Amino acid sequence: MNSDSPADLDWTATDRWLSGEAWTGARIGEHARQLCDTIGPRWSGTDAEWRAIEYIRDQFSLAGLDEVAVEEFDMDCWSWSKADVRSSDGARLDILPFIGCGSFTIEANVVDVGYGTPREIAAVSKQLPGEIALMNIAYEPFTQPMPHAYRLRDVAAAGAAAAAVIDGKSGERREYHSAHDSRDPDFPSPPLPSIAITREAGARLRRTSAARLQVEVATTTESKRTANVHGLLRGDRWPEEDLVLGGHHDTVYASPGGNDNGSGTISTLETARVLAALRRDVGTSPGRTLHFVTYSAEEQGFLGSFDFVRRHYSDGRRPRLAINLDELAAGHMKGLVLGFDHLRALVQRQFDHMGDGLQCHVMSQLDNSSDHFPYLVDGIDAAHLWRWRFRGRHADADYHHEPPDTADKLNVRELKEYAAQLSRLLLRLAQVPPQDWPQLGVPAAEARQRVTTERGAVVRVY
């Protein structure tokens, strides 16, 4: 066998079967209705999340996976009960507390810090102490981009007592935001009491001279039980070798999570279903073991994926590759983006063999934006899908951390294509003989060192 034909399979017949099953056997609409409409928002630690966990477990079992487990763990679950703001000009403001923010009450002047760049903070350094900083969350368009978490930390260091952060979207839309850097476990999250306000409210405050705000936010954090859902399809040639495909099943508060991340959850379920059906109906098993997982608490600091890596890969064992699926309704699949570069040629060979024009890229930074990060920080090979960067982003694909991220944001036809391409890719990767696989990740110490030096850098979304 040479490396251009990944296994002694009839790939034309196998691809036809996988694509056909992904297309005609799809259960995408049913999953979207269950997860987004019937269950709805799935903030980790809530009863609704548990209904989703049970649903996904049942679907993995129904698909015929070999072992299906609900892997429980305890987490600190944040919630809020009150978020009131009154403006001195009588305007009512719709606000959201930042995720992880503690309770606070304040009445203070509003001080405009623009985008919170060092120059803008310095310009108001005398007025800022003890007051509420009004800051755009977007990047300042003409300077080196700086994550909003670091700009908020600078605002806090300059003495601001709280921050009102203006959402980038227009039309009274605002998202749940957090402000931390997962590359730095000591980074305060958020660095100061912070609320998100709409672009329209922000503009109005900027027009109001001597604006004052009265803010009252009540939040709590308590220990809750949550779980990842894990199923596998055992390999028939190298069963001790793993490939992982997964995406988070939780949502932020109050969002039904169509795009973020019903799309990734459903693509995980569908890819598992299609590959299990191939084994059942055709008799073709993957060479190495395929693990399918939906992670809990991505929106609360990747707690589920951190638990999964700790539980399964902390004893020196490593998967060959973990692929993360997040926000797939943003655009059709264009390829994979790896954290480390040594698998690039191998993955590209599989893509070339598939013949769909998919591309494999490597990020210049270890991406800390989703559930591939806990793998990368341990030096494990992990990838995220290339979905929208540069081209092909759908116009209505900017919904994630807000109530309108509903089931209709899912593109059913495209998700069928995702399931077909992911199952064809996974099966190829599962058949590559161990001697043709370049290396197993990088040393964990090396990865951790990289993560430390990359703190504060903006990771571009793709």
Ligand SMILES: [Zn+2]
């Ligand atoms: Zn997500």
